[in-house]
Amino acid sequence: MITFENPLFLHLSWGLLLLLLLYVVYRHWQAKAQLRLGDKALVERLYPGRSTGRSHTRFGVLLLAYTCFVIALANPVLPLSEEKRNAKEEVAMVFAIDVSRSMLVSDVLPNRLTQAKKLVREVTAALKGEEVGLVVFAGKAYPYLPLTTDYRVIESAVKVISTEMVPRQGTSFEEALKISSLLLTSRPQKARVICVLSDGESHTSQYGSLADSLSKAGVYVFSFGLGTEAGGHVPEQQAEGRQEFKKDKQGALVVSRLQEKNLIRLVGVQPARYARLGSAGNQALHFIEDIRQLPAPVATAKAPAKKELFQYFLLAALLLLVLELLIAPGKGVARFKRTGT
Known part of the structure; x- marks a missing residue:
């Protein structure tokens, strides 16, 4: 059974709720700011590469990376057999x-x-x-x-x-x-x-x-x-x-x-x-x-032997951060066809 050598660090997982709340507030503010620019169709033409689904995916990857970092800090250990x-x-x-x-x-x-x-x-x-x-x-x-x-x-x-x-x-x-x-x-x-x-x-x-x-x-x-x-x-x-x-x-x-x-x-x-x-x-x-x-x-002889697992979660967190960088937010420049008069 996996245990944690530093379980107090697990309290940092409450940060997930804080990050989620901040993300919701930010997305709400962003939506209102875009509406001030004009109607939805116009905003989509000005920013054709923007993708709400892609932004959600990036944020989800960041949450997973944060979770892995918290687990690594708590240092999970696996008891070894005699x-x-x-x-x-x-x-x-x-x-x-x-x-x-x-x-x-x-x-x-x-x-x-x-x-x-x-x-x-x-x-x-x-x-x-x-x-x-x-x-x-x-x-x-x-x-x-x-x-x-x-x-x-x-x-x-x-x-x-x-x-x-x-x-x-x-x-x-x-x-x-x-x-x-x-x-x-x-x-x-x-x-x-x-x-x-x-x-x-x-x-x-x-x-x-x-x-x-x-x-x-x-x-x-x-x-x-x-x-x-x-x-x-x-x-x-x-x-x-x-x-x-x-x-x-x-x-x-x-x-x-x-x-x-x-x-x-x-x-x-x-x-x-x-x-x-x-x-x-x-x-x-x-x-x-x-x-x-x-x-x-x-x-x-009675001291329990154990194998530390923090390095695996740390590696997973770093890989998730690299993945988040690869999922770049779509950006584009609106192009309008010139029409003859």
């Missing part, structure tokens, strides 16, 4: 993407970072109303894209993510969780999700308690691992066209391996919220199914 409310529009998620140089290791082809970006694109391509934000992190974390449902913008933003975006190297899950949670603070009424994509090579140890605090605050943390136990060498900037790899202080090649235990620690007591990327099945769809089943915060 199923529609909790399925899609009630989810806000942030992808925290590791952009440390170890994400360029090619133990998963073509490299870890490319696989992470591919997952984000696959997820957003299948979304229908969920909000998505992006955070990039290495030794520091930075908000890259605020929450939005414009999936084309998200796809374009993901394409240009690179390891050059964060100058401070390393991997700080604590920074990633902090910045991601900040993006979600404006959505307390939704199921809030942080999804970390990393190889798990953390250089800090304080993130465990932060992840637990987020869980208690109603923020759900998921993680995806990129890489293998065998690992691979970390590429560095090319010199003279040659591919070089990172070495330790003794000159030995550094091997970067997937550290799953750190990523499992991120999800706390919910190990099912961790997955190794590329391990099995369509992980993007599985992830979407999981987040759509998350409950909304208890404090807002």
